[in-house]
Amino acid sequence: MGILRKTKSVKILLEEFDKKSSAISAITLVERLASELNKTTVYRVLDKLEEDKVLHSFLGKNGHKWYAKCNGCSVSGHQDSHPHFQCSDCGKVDCLSTDVLIPKIPNRKVDVSQVLLQGKCEECYV
Amino acid sequence: MGILRKTKSVKILLEEFDKKSSAISAITLVERLASELNKTTVYRVLDKLEEDKVLHSFLGKNGHKWYAKCNGCSVSGHQDSHPHFQCSDCGKVDCLSTDVLIPKIPNRKVDVSQVLLQGKCEECYV
DNA sequence: TTATATTTGCAACTCAGTTGCATTAGTATT
DNA sequence: AATACTAATGCAACTGAGTTGCAAATATAA
Numbered sequence: 001m002g003i004l005r006k007t008k009s010v011k012i013l014l015e016e017f018d019k020k021s022s023a024i025s026a027i028t029l030v031e032r033l034a035s036e037l038n039k040t041t042v043y044r045v046l047d048k049l050e051e052d053k054v055l056h057s058f059l060g061k062n063g064h065k066w067y068a069k070c071n072g073c074s075v076s077g078h079q080d081s082h083p084h085f086q087c088s089d090c091g092k093v094d095c096l097s098t099d100v101l102i103p104k105i106p107n108r109k110v111d112v113s114q115v116l117l118q119g120k121c122e123e124c125y126v
Numbered sequence: 127m128g129i130l131r132k133t134k135s136v137k138i139l140l141e142e143f144d145k146k147s148s149a150i151s152a153i154t155l156v157e158r159l160a161s162e163l164n165k166t167t168v169y170r171v172l173d174k175l176e177e178d179k180v181l182h183s184f185l186g187k188n189g190h191k192w193y194a195k196c197n198g199c200s201v202s203g204h205q206d207s208h209p210h211f212q213c214s215d216c217g218k219v220d221c222l223s224t225d226v227l228i229p230k231i232p233n234r235k236v237d238v239s240q241v242l243l244q245g246k247c248e249e250c251y252v
Numbered sequence: 253t254t255a256t257a258t259t260t261g262c263a264a265c266t267c268a269g270t271t272g273c274a275t276t277a278g279t280a281t282t
Numbered sequence: 283a284a285t286a287c288t289a290a291t292g293c294a295a296c297t298g299a300g301t302t303g304c305a306a307a308t309a310t311a312a
Binding site for chain 1: 185187188189190191211214222224225226227228229231232233234235236237238239240241242243244245246247248251
């Protein structure tokens with residue numbers, strides 16, 4: 001069903017993703033926008049923006065939810081097949097354009113692949 | 127520090143992993159062993175078995191914790207670099223021996239890679 | 253401007269996983 | 283075999299991300 005109305009909440013959320021290109025965790029958004037939006041609203045709007053393929057979501061290293069803007073992934077089902085990189089120092093998460101090749105797995109049909117790489121990002125990499 | 131004493135709990139837990147070769151979620155173990163072991167104990171023993179590199183852990187599709195026996199991964203840091211496969215039908219999770227090649231990422235140092243594939247397993251694949 | 257349905261906020265809830273603490277039970281020593 | 287020591291366990295209460303139900307607010311169409 002997705003977004004039907006252009007509300008204040010939708011605008012506020014989208015602005016956050018326009019500010020910076022890296023992914024943002026749901027927790028961060030809830031905290032950051034606490035004075036403007038209710039926690040429930042944040043989660044619900046994020047859900048809808050994902051349905052509308054404006055954002056895509058994935059799980060970070062603790063199993064917490066992260067969101068990032070969709071770029072080219074709206075075409076073929078937008079199942080973010082690109083890998084994500086989380087810095088073990090600063091915690092920042094980025095979408096990687098470098099593709100990870102998933103080999104054919106015998107006797108199994110792979111529909112979705114989640115790749116989360118962890119290490120040091122360009123800024124924390126000494 | 128790891129396991130120091132061979133207790134009833136350790137034995138019960140290890141027996142579960144001997145029964146079947148696929149991975150088992152912490153939740154499943156807590157439920158299944160509820161009459162014999164306390165929830166807290168299950169989580170604590172799993173933790174220690176992981177420290178001892180008897181088991182390795184990873185996150186399933188909902189961000190819930192899964193454990194599986196370590197095979198060859200005790201040698202080089204046991205960071206389970208092998209991918210895991212979760213069936214979207216029956217929910218079963220297996221360790222895959224097929225390796226996923228992680229390409230060099232420019233300006234970043236990759237330490238850990240988590241690959242979770244989802245689809246239909248051999249039994250649910252029609 | 254009104255009618256209608258979607259969004260929002262609030263409070264209370266769910267549930268995986270954790271923590272503090274008193275009790276129990278392995279293990280080493282005598 | 284009894285003792286002392288310390289790790290492991292159970293319990294109850296907690297934490298925190300995410301969800302749900304419902305009444306009030308607000309965007310949109312008529």
